[in-house]
Amino acid sequence: MKHKFPVIFARSGLLILFLALMISLPLMGCSKKHKSSRGAVPATGTPGGTGTGTGTGTGGGGNGGGGNPGDANELDLSWTVKEDTSQADMEYMVGRIKTYANNFWIGCEGQAYLRDQTLSCGSSGGNVVIDSVKGPMKQPPAMCSFGGGQWTIWLSTGEIASHGFLHEIGHGWVGPFSSEEYNCMNQGAGVCIQAAMYGGGEGFNKWCDTENCVSHQECWTKIQATHSWAHPGPGGTSPTCNVTIQ
Numbered sequence: 672m673k674h675k676f677p678v679i680f681a682r683s684g685l686l687i688l689f690l691a692l693m694i695s696l697p698l699m700g701c702s703k704k705h706k707s708s709r710g711a712v713p714a715t716g717t718p719g720g721t722g723t724g725t726g727t728g729t730g731g732g733g734n735g736g737g738g739n740p741g742d743a744n745e746l747d748l749s750w751t752v753k754e755d756t757s758q759a760d761m762e763y764m765v766g767r768i769k770t771y772a773n774n775f776w777i778g779c780e781g782q783a784y785l786r787d788q789t790l791s792c793g794s795s796g797g798n799v800v801i802d803s804v805k806g807p808m809k810q811p812p813a814m815c816s817f818g819g820g821q822w823t824i825w826l827s828t829g830e831i832a833s834h835g836f837l838h839e840i841g842h843g844w845v846g847p848f849s850s851e852e853y854n855c856m857n858q859g860a861g862v863c864i865q866a867a868m869y870g871g872g873e874g875f876n877k878w879c880d881t882e883n884c885v886s887h888q889e890c891w892t893k894i895q896a897t898h899s900w901a902h903p904g905p906g907g908t909s910p911t912c913n914v915t916i917q
């Protein structure tokens with residue numbers, strides 16, 4: 672049994688349109704042969720930051736790096752771009768992964784980090800599978816699927832903002848959250864990653880707690896039960912995220 676947990680991004684003006692579409696259409700994604708029983712609810716707002724946009728260069732700033740991980744949990748993930756990809760775009764994707772890593776560290780409040788990552792192309796066999804480094808944002812733009820005790824994150828494009836990756840790894844590992852919390856949008860508190868995206872996505876990197884949750888999940892309660900992390904955690908500078916192109 673697989674569950675898919677899409678995070679939906681929609682332009683605010685198209686909210687109703689996307690709502691209608693997502694109710695009526697099957698979900699798209701890397702595991703089409705298993706239809707999800709779980710519906711999708713669209714976000715309000717806009718996709719927000721996408722690093723350097725259509726960009727050249729490094730994929731977004733704020734990579735941090737160099738901090739001491741202490742006893743934080745490390746994740747060594749394999750990332751795969753489905754299509755054959757130029758060296759320049761692979762290097763761009765390295766920058767994107769480092770941006771995700773920095774925000775992941777912030778979201779986990781210094782208690783988990785992306786350590787040694789591999790990036791390859793031309794297959795779909797990774798922990799994180801990307802359709803295309805600079806391809807179009809699809810609907811849904813990202814998903815997390817489960818099967819055989821494993822989770823796999825699918826990103827439609829490497830230009831997806833950090834929020835997209837964080838939301839899916841929230842489902843896959845951080846909670847892991849098996850339900851959606853699309854409406855937990857407390858902008859003043861900067862929560863919640865498990866909410867649908869409403870803008871500010873690149874630096875949108877906090878899970879909600881009993882104080883600031885405006886929906887139902889109080890994500891940090893679940894996170895603490897799963898990982899025995901502190902909240903607030905120690906924070907600090909993110910450790911270096913090594914990304915090796917294979």
Ligand SMILES: [Zn+2]
Pocket residue numbers: 852855862863864865866878879880884888889890891
């Ligand atoms: Zn939450």
Ligand SMILES: [Zn+2]
Pocket residue numbers: 852855863879880883884885886887888889890
């Ligand atoms: Zn919440």
